[in-house]
Amino acid sequence: MTELIQRILPTVQKPARYTGGEFNEVKKDSKDVRVRVAFCFPDTYEIGMSNVGMRILYGVMNQMDGVWCERVFAPWGDMEDAMRQHDLPLWALESQEPVQNFDMIAFTIGYEMCYSNILNMLNLAKVPLRSSERRGLKNIVFAGGVCAFNPEPLAEYIDFFSLGEGEEITPEIISLYDKAKAGGWSKEQFLLEVSQIPGIYVPSFYRHEYNEDGTLKTIIPLNGAPETLTKRIIENLDEAYWPTKMIIPSTEIVHDRANLEVFRGCIRGCRFCQAGFSCRPVRRKSADVLYRQAVETLTDSGNNEITLSSLSTSDYRELKELTDALIPYCEENKINLSVPSLRADNFSRELMEKLQTVRKSGLTFAPEAGTQRLRDVINKNLTEDEILTTCANAFSGGWNNVKLYFMLGLPTETDEDVLGIADLVYKVIKTWKEHAVNKKRGLRVHVATAYFVPKPHTPFQWEKQIDPSEYLRRCKLLKDHFYSKSIEYNYHTPDLSRLEAVMARGDRRLGPVIETAVRNGAKLDGWDEYFRYDLWQDAFRECGVDMDFYTVRGFGEDELLAWDPINVGVTKKFLLRERHRAYEWKVTPDCRQGCAGCGANCLLKEVQCDA
Amino acid sequence: MPRALFEKTGNAVWMSHLDLMRLFQRAFKRAGLPLTHTQGFNPRPSVSIALPLSVGVESQCELLDFDLDGAQVPCNEICDRLNSALVAGVRVREVYENGSKIKNLAFLRCMVTLEYDNGVPEGAGERIRALFASDRLLLDKKSKNGITEQDIIPMIRSVEIKEEGREVALDAVVCCQNPTLNPMQISAAVSRYLPELTPDFAKFRRIETYDTNENVFR
Structure with a gap:
């Protein structure tokens, strides 16, 4: 670590996030290393270190002989100011060496609102932003994560994208780079070769042409690049790499606990949910493998909390077997077992009570919509009865705290649906009055509404986003119908969700907008302290790009979509069918009640879809 | 209650007092040395550090009091096992019984x-x-x-x-x-x-x- 960094550290908040040196950090002798990867998370340390995907791939890369993967996070504003003032380039935590010295620079992108951080981090690293400005094999920039399923806004800046789950494809990429470096290849030669790896998308190998009305006309593959890009998946999760030796941050992070992924994919078809479709097919992990991994990771890390994660943990078939084994272990070792994303419909009182003996966590529901009609439209198979029954159970079990999450601006939503939220909240309050065992403490109902953002690869990928003023009107309408003191209502400001909607379905014309916004100071957009909508509005204006085109316009069903070449398994035909069913207020039963024919099972060769 | 004399140097100085408490709580667990827990709604492992050290300050004389649950472990063994579970910059110099009263x-x-x-x-x-x-x-x-x-x-x-x-x-x-x-x-x-x-x-x-x-x- 340089003397300069040492002198800066006392002047910034939470300096421990910039020093590395945590338990289980991987250090290698650079003399034994042929390929050095700077693995960048485009947000702060506290967020990035909580990310399971990053932990997996960090382990996968560092298992490779001759490869050293190090971590890089976005600095907080005070550190960025100090770095710019002292002309100090962005560094990686393990070796404390500048990112610009690395062979490869990888990003994991989970959220559209970190696009500015990606460019800002490259800028802080003194690495040219545009792919075309980085010549030669040094500083190859690649990216993966859910945002790679529509990577077009970043097409000019990222050399290639890795689609889908990274456990297998990442070593393939790095081995090829190793070969390229040894063979003295040009960057062009490397990109040509890497584009032949299934699941790799090299944006410079595709030409986008537009119609006069601004919609996409054609996407032409060049240099023999494939027309369709199919994401990669791991078929057998029991045998897949799982990081049981995890880095234990020396300072507090957002999810400061061990994390165990119990299965991948989702059997629910909530029509707004990108993960629910793009993470299919459903693949299981055995309870005995999970138990072994849980014990290993807890023993190694010394964590006092473990969470079972997945998109919908109650749909994990062996949840009973797993928790029956884990609960006694956790009790004996004073470990808090948390099981988030349990569904209200099969949230068994038994499991709730068992978990309570360790420590009581909160009760959260995401009905998403206030009326059954609208919940049918979005295919959120959660009924009012289920919510109220679960609440009644919880209240008689001593819970006094409920969080309810909704969205406003869903397709077909009317004022009646908005007021349905208020109705539901009052029914929850009434249920509490009838069932609470300890009324002295009072009830807290936290209600939050988000502004619906249509996402690619969902049945709602063609939908309009309602106008921000209309969204605010609906928020106010709802607010005016909350009278009880028990209710705490929060709603997202529309600006961020509007920008998110633009980026989510954006095309290549957004690249210059992001670059302009970053040049003018946009960064850390996911943080209220830093988000500046005015910078973004100016950038859109300066680049002549209309936000409405990507939001309130809606996309035509016969329109070519920027993400059409990317195949996440689920077919466009299926998404369209689901969209039409939504407009007919028809639910589609979950995959366990009958295969709806989404198409994702075509990605499997060795195993069956476990839906 | 046993006491550990430890040092905090190098990059470990950037950890806060609370970070250090968390580090030790986990290190005891990793070392297979279960701590007793405080009573109450939210039990916490019993470790306490005598004089909270400001972030950025080195020390070779920090004092940590702790209480082990279960079988007696010899002090020098506790010391070795803790050191293998800690991070660079935090090193236990000595573990002993019957430390003087902090007051x-x-x-x-x-x-x-x-x-x-x-x-x-x-x-x-x-x-x-x-x-x-x-x-x-x-x-x-x-x-x-x-x-x-x-x-x-x-x-x-x-x-x-x-x-x-x-x-x-x-x-x-x-x-x-x-x-x-x-x-x-x-x-x-x-x-x-x-x-x-x-x-x-x-x-x-x-x-x-x-x-x-x-x-x-x-």
Whole structure:
């Protein structure tokens, strides 16, 4: 670590996030290393270190002989100011060496609102932003994560994208780079070769042409690049790499606990949910493998909390077997077992009570919509009865705290649906009055509404986003119908969700907008302290790009979509069918009640879809 | 209750007091040394560190009290097992039973190093010595009722000053409980009263703890 960094550290908040040196950090002798990867998370340390995907791939890369993967996070504003003032380039935590010295620079992108951080981090690293400005094999920039399923806004800046789950494809990429470096290849030669790896998308190998009305006309593959890009998946999760030796941050992070992924994919078809479709097919992990991994990771890390994660943990078939084994272990070792994303419909009182003996966590529901009609439209198979029954159970079990999450601006939503939220909240309050065992403490109902953002690869990928003023009107309408003191209502400001909607379905014309916004100071957009909508509005204006085109316009069903070449398994035909069913207020039963024919099972060769 | 004497150096100095508590709670678990837990709604492992150390300050004399649950483990074994479960920069020097009562901890010897990148200004050592020989040295102190002035001289037992290369080293013994003098205030005094001798950077290190009779505190 340089003397300069040492002198800066006392002047910034939470300096421990910039020093590395945590338990289980991987250090290698650079003399034994042929390929050095700077693995960048485009947000702060506290967020990035909580990310399971990053932990997996960090382990996968560092298992490779001759490869050293190090971590890089976005600095907080005070550190960025100090770095710019002292002309100090962005560094990686393990070796404390500048990112610009690395062979490869990888990003994991989970959220559209970190696009500015990606460019800002490259800028802080003194690495040219545009792919075309980085010549030669040094500083190859690649990216993966859910945002790679529509990577077009970043097409000019990222050399290639890795689609889908990274456990297998990442070593393939790095081995090829190793070969390229040894063979003295040009960057062009490397990109040509890497584009032949299934699941790799090299944006410079595709030409986008537009119609006069601004919609996409054609996407032409060049240099023999494939027309369709199919994401990669791991078929057998029991045998897949799982990081049981995890880095234990020396300072507090957002999810400061061990994390165990119990299965991948989702059997629910909530029509707004990108993960629910793009993470299919459903693949299981055995309870005995999970138990072994849980014990290993807890023993190694010394964590006092473990969470079972997945998109919908109650749909994990062996949840009973797993928790029956884990609960006694956790009790004996004073470990808090948390099981988030349990569904209200099969949230068994038994499991709730068992978990309570360790420590009581909160009760959260995401009905998403206030009326059954609208919940049918979005295919959120959660009924009012289920919510109220679960609440009644919880209240008689001593819970006094409920969080309810909704969205406003869903397709077909009317004022009646908005007021349905208020109705539901009052029914929850009434249920509490009838069932609470300890009324002295009072009830807290936290209600939050988000502004619906249509996402690619969902049945709602063609939908309009309602106008921000209309969204605010609906928020106010709802607010005016909350009278009880028990209710705490929060709603997202529309600006961020509007920008998110633009980026989510954006095309290549957004690249210059992001670059302009970053040049003018946009960064850390996911943080209220830093988000500046005015910078973004100016950038859109300066680049002549209309936000409405990507939001309130809606996309035509016969329109070519920027993400059409990317195949996440689920077919466009299926998404369209689901969209039409939504407009007919028809639910589609979950995959366990009958295969709806989404198409994702075509990605499997060795195993069956476990839906 | 057993006590561990440990040091915090290198990059570990950037960990906060709470970070350090968490580190030890996990390190005990990793080392297979279960701690007893506090009673109550939210049980916490019983570890406590005597004098919270400011972020950025090195120390070779930190004291951690803990309470093990279950079978007796010899002190030297606890020490070894903890060290294999800790991170670089945090090292247990010794574990022992029957430490002195924390309320008898009275003084702290610390080293304040003032760094001058362009060399130590002429006569700096002499002038700093004279400064600490004053009858009174008022410094701003932040308290609940806003900023008040505090005389730091009564809290300084001794201070020796040495010039070496580009550094002026102040080897001081100060009060550390009722009242407490943060060693950072020593360099703050230099910057306030001898602004032309404001260093480019100041480093702080705790060297030793003493009891009310000025014997080494363990």
